[in-house]
Every structure is written in structure tokens, then in C-alpha cells.
Amino acid sequence: MRIVHVVGARPQFVKLAVLVRAVDADAGLDWQQVVVHTGQHYDESMSARFFEEFGLAPPARNLAVGSGPHGAQTGQMLAGLETAFAELAPDLVIVYGDTNSTLAGALAAVKMGIPVAHVEAGLRSFNRAMPEEINRVATDHVADLLLAPTREALAHLEREGLAARSHWVGDVMADAVLRASDRARRDSEARVRLGLAGRRFALATVHRAQATAPAVLAGLLQALDECARDFDALVLPLHPRTRAAIQALDPDWQAPPGWIVCEPLGHADMLALVQDAAVVLTDSGGLQKEAFLLGTPCVTLREETEWTESVLAGGNVVAGLAPGSVVNALHRLLACAPSRSALAALAADCYGQGQAGARIVAALIAFREGRDDD
Ligand code: UD1
Numbered sequence: 001m002r003i004v005h006v007v008g009a010r011p012q013f014v015k016l017a018v019l020v021r022a023v024d025a026d027a028g029l030d031w032q033q034v035v036v037h038t039g040q041h042y043d044e045s046m047s048a049r050f051f052e053e054f055g056l057a058p059p060a061r062n063l064a065v066g067s068g069p070h071g072a073q074t075g076q077m078l079a080g081l082e083t084a085f086a087e088l089a090p091d092l093v094i095v096y097g098d099t100n101s102t103l104a105g106a107l108a109a110v111k112m113g114i115p116v117a118h119v120e121a122g123l124r125s126f127n128r129a130m131p132e133e134i135n136r137v138a139t140d141h142v143a144d145l146l147l148a149p150t151r152e153a154l155a156h157l158e159r160e161g162l163a164a165r166s167h168w169v170g171d172v173m174a175d176a177v178l179r180a181s182d183r184a185r186r187d188s189e190a191r192v193r194l195g196l197a198g199r200r201f202a203l204a205t206v207h208r209a210q211a212t213a214p215a216v217l218a219g220l221l222q223a224l225d226e227c228a229r230d231f232d233a234l235v236l237p238l239h240p241r242t243r244a245a246i247q248a249l250d251p252d253w254q255a256p257p258g259w260i261v262c263e264p265l266g267h268a269d270m271l272a273l274v275q276d277a278a279v280v281l282t283d284s285g286g287l288q289k290e291a292f293l294l295g296t297p298c299v300t301l302r303e304e305t306e307w308t309e310s311v312l313a314g315g316n317v318v319a320g321l322a323p324g325s326v327v328n329a330l331h332r333l334l335a336c337a338p339s340r341s342a343l344a345a346l347a348a349d350c351y352g353q354g355q356a357g358a359r360i361v362a363a364l365i366a367f368r369e370g371r372d373d374d
Contacts, residue, residue, distance in 0.1 A: 001368060002032045004090035006081065008040030008065070008101025010050065011173075011286045014267055015096045015119055017054035018172040022357030029361070036084050038077045038101040039064040043240055045264045053266050060088075070100060070131055077104030085112055092364070095139060096120060098132040106139040115371070117364065119172060121146035122153030122162075123285075123306035131209065145367050147360055149173075150350060152308060169359040170352020173286055177293045178354035181271050188272030194260050196276070199232035201260075203277040207239035211283045211301055214249055216321050220301065221246070223323035224281065225256045227299075227330050231278060235260045237270070279330065288316060292347040295340030299329045309350040315343040 003023070007016050016035065023031055037059035041047045051058055063080035065073060081104055085093070093109035095102045096119045109116045121140050125133050140146055146162055148154040149171035157166040191197050204224055206212065211220060228234035238246075238261055246253050255261040265273070271290065274280060280291040283301040291298040292310035300311075300318045310316035315337055319329035337343070352359070 001030075001091045002034065002089065003092050003094060003364075004085065004088055005033065005035045005094045005096075006038065006101060006105030007035065007059075007096060008038030008077070009097075009099040010041050010046050010264075011284075012096040012099065012101065013047070013050035013054065013056070014176050014286070015172045017050075017056055018175045018357045019094065019119065019360060020056060022175075022361050025358075026361055029365075034088055034090070035059040036081065036088075036105075037062040038080070038104065039066055040073065040077070040099065040101045042066055043264075046240065049266055053268065074100045074104050077101060078108050081105060081108035082112065085109060085114060090114055092117060092368075094119060095143070098123065098136040098139070100131070100135060102139050103135040106142050110142045110144075115145070115367075116143040117145040117147060117360075117367070118143040119147050119360065120149050120153075121166065122148040122150075122155075122157040124153075124156045125302075125304045125306050127304055129210075145363065147363060149352075149356065150307075150309060153306075167359075167363045169363060170354075170356035171289065172356045172360070173289055174293055174348070174351035175354045175357050176267070177271065177290055178348070180268060181275060181294060184268040184271035185275050188269045190265060190269035190272050191276060194235060194262060194273075196233060196235065196260070196273075200278050201233040201235055201276075202227060202231045202279050202281060203273050204234055204236045204281040205239065205284050205287055206236075206242050206282070206301060208283045208302070210303075211321060212242055212245040214245070217242075217245055217249055219323040220321060220326070223326040225259075226323070226327045227281060228256065228258050230330065230334070231258075233258055233260050235262070235273060235277075237262050237265045239264060279333065281326070281330070289347070289351065292316065292343060293351065295342075295344035295347075297333045297337035297343070299326065299333060301326065310343075310347065313343060313346045313350075314338050315346075 065076045094117045095105040106116045146166040147169045154168045275294050280298045298316040317329040317333045319326045
């Protein structure tokens with residue numbers, strides 16, 4: 001069987017690495033794995049660095065689509081993927097998460113009659129203003145095999161009439177975190193490099209369209225500054241979109257005292273900082289989960305989350321984007337978050353103890369056998 005993995009954006013490289021490794025680890029499989037990169041993320045710090053860090057071969061193809069309005073970006077991906085699939089003749093295409101690359105990979109494949117598996121299926125924010133929500137819903141409804149990371153995600157798929165194609169497998173990001181966090185803590189030099197040794201710090205990230213809109217971003221930066229006063233430092237690794245949005249807002253912007261603003265970090269460095277941070281403030285889905293798995297309390301800078309387990313566990317407060325509610329959420333969380341070990345144990349229960357990669361391989365084998373029987 002020839003599998004083509006379609007990826008394009010930073011969080012997908014983490015998920016890809018787990019699955020490539022799980023397939024390679026099964027000595028009984030003679031599956032060929034090919035990676036096609038759409039080029040949605042192209043900065044070294046957002047893309048190539050992760051292939052190196054995870055020991056992945058560079059992608060067989062890079063469509064170099066780059067940035068653009070959603071329709072144009074997705075359309076260019078569709079055209080490029082159609083050509084790539086025609087040449088590579090995959091038996092199965094695997095797509096990850098909820099980005100424009102996910103939707104393009106799924107659509108291009110189904111239109112060519114190629115079966116599609118969706119890793120991280122069934123997540124819902126129920127906010128249709130998010131491009132990611134449209135990508136998830138559309139991908140789930142065209143894909144052939146839906147691999148749900150949580151019981152809640154599986155329940156969403158069942159409610160949408162997709163039960164026959166759906167399996168609970170656990171979360172591949174839990175596999176990545178459980179595998180890499182001890183080594184990250186030991187080996188990462190990020191704390192020393194950023195001057196954080198011995199300091200109590202908050203770790204913040206912001207990248208989504210909703211948070212980087214000019215009117216919202218200005219208030220959010222103020223809120224983060226108010227939050228920063230509770231700590232020795234606030235670390236903000238800057239996504240290129242956010243860097244550009246801050247520049248557009250105020251070309252003379254300077255990070256306030258106590259802030260440490262840096263380039264996007266590699267995965268091990270990020271895990272090391274999450275483990276040591278007093279709190280994480282983020283609009284990222286992946287980082288919410290990494291914080292939960294590592295027992296670090298999290299303030300979510302969005303109006304809703306797909307990852308509700310951490311909220312129910314008391315380790316995550318969905319603050320919205322209004323400055324006052326961000327600061328209130330932080331204070332509420334610091335006052336009553338459960339212990340780190342309690343949070344980490346609950347997270348491991350929710351996300352599958354690091355077995356998601358192996359479960360996905362089992363689901364792929366069963367899927368292939370089912371098709372061979374047809
Ligand atoms: C995308 C995903 C989002 C995911 C995120 C992870 C969609 C709709 N969104 O958002 O779900 O959480 O990736 O980062 O697919 N840019 C660069 N260099 C890069 C990449 C981006 O400069 O390597 C800048 C460009 O100005 C671009 C902007 O960032 O216009 C936004 O990039 P884009 O890929 O459209 O969306 P993300 O915000 O990264």
C-alpha cells in the first residue's frame with residue numbers, strides 16, 4: 001500500500017511524525033509512505049525545522065503554495081495535489097487536523113476516488129466563523145475513515161450520521177508529548193537561552209484570525225501586559241501572522257518590560273517551556289492540550305474550545321478575547337487549578353496514554369482489509 005500524507009502547517013508536522021513512526025514500527029507492514037507538503041507554512045522556523053527535529057525525510061513534494069486569501073490558497077493546493085496524486089497513485093491519503101491543507105488534501109483525493117483517512121476527526125467548536133470549523137466539518141463529511149482523538153469527538157461524528165466510518169483512537173499529540181517531554185526538559189536550552197532559569201513565567205501564543213484582527217489585538221496585548229505583572233516574565237514566541245499584525249497596528253511597537261518576545265520555537269523547546277511555565281495563555285488548540293498533558297494551567301484566548309476535557313478538569317479557562325475577562329480568567333485559574341500531577345493524569349485518561357499512533361495503524365489495517373473484501 002502506498003500512503004500519501006498531506007501536510008502544510010506547523011501542527012501537522014508533529015502529528016505526521018507520530019504516524020510515520022507508528023507505521024515504521026510495525027515490522028509486518030510493507031507500506032510505502034510519501035509526504036506531500038502544500039507549502040502553506042514556508043518559514044524555516046514554521047516548517048523545515050520540524051522535519052529535522054523529528055528526523056523526518058524532507059517531503060517528496062512541496063507545492064510551495066504560500067500565503068493568500070483562503071479561496072485562492074485552497075484552490076492552488078487542490079490543483080497541485082491533483083497533479084501530485086495523479087503521479088504518485090496513492091492507495092490512501094491521510095490528512096491531519098483542520099487547516100486549509102487538510103480540506104484541500106481530502107477534497108482532491110475523494111474527487112479522484114482515492115480513499116481518505118482524517119486524523120483528528122470530529123472536533124467541533126460550533127463557531128462557523130472559524131475557517132478551521134468549516135475545514136473540519138467538510139473534511140469529516142467527505143473522508144472515508146474518521147479517526148477521533150476523544151470520546152466527545154466520536155460523539156459529534158455519531159450525531160452527524162458518520163458512526164460507520166468513525167473510530168476512537170486517542171490523540172496523536174498525546175503520543176508526541178508523552179514521548180518527548182522528559183527528553184525536552186533534560187535537553188532543551190530554551191530556558192537558559194531566554195533568560196528564564198529560576199524565574200516564574202507565563203507562556204503566551206497568539207496566531208488566529210480572530211485574535212489578530214486589529215481591534216482585538218490591541219486589547220489583547222494590553223491584557224497580556226496586565227497578566228505579565230503577576231510573573232517575573234511573559235514569554236511570547238511570535239507566529240509570523242501575529243508579528244505582521246503587531247507591525248501593522250503600531251510600527252514602533254516595543255515589547256513592554258518583563259516580556260520576552262522570540263521567534264517561533266521548535267517542539268522540544270516549546271514542551272520544555274510549557275512544563276516550566278506557571279501558566280499558558282493561548283489561542284492554539286495544540287498548546288491547550290500540551291499544557292493539560294503536562295499539568296500546566298491554561299487560559300484559552302478564544303470564545304470556545306474543541307478541547308473541552310481540560311475545561312471540565314478545571315485546568316483550562318476559556319476566557320474569550322475581551323481584556324477584562326482574560327485577566328479575570330487568569331486570576332480565577334491561579335486561585336483554584338488542580339495540582340499539576342492531577343491534571344496530567346486526567347489528560348492521559350482523556351487522550352489515550354500515548355497509544356494513538358498504534359491504534360491508527362490498526363484502524364488502517366482493518367480499513368484496508370475491509371476494502372479488499374468488497
Ligand atoms: C494555520 C491554520 C490554523 C493553524 C495554524 C498553525 C488554516 C485556515 N489555519 O493558520 O488552523 O492553527 O496554521 O500555525 O489553515 N506566514 C508566514 N510564514 C509562514 C506561515 C505563515 O509569514 O511560514 C504568515 C503569512 O503572512 C500568512 C499568515 O502568516 O498570510 C497566515 O498564515 P496561514 O497559513 O494562512 O494561517 P495560520 O495563521 O498560520
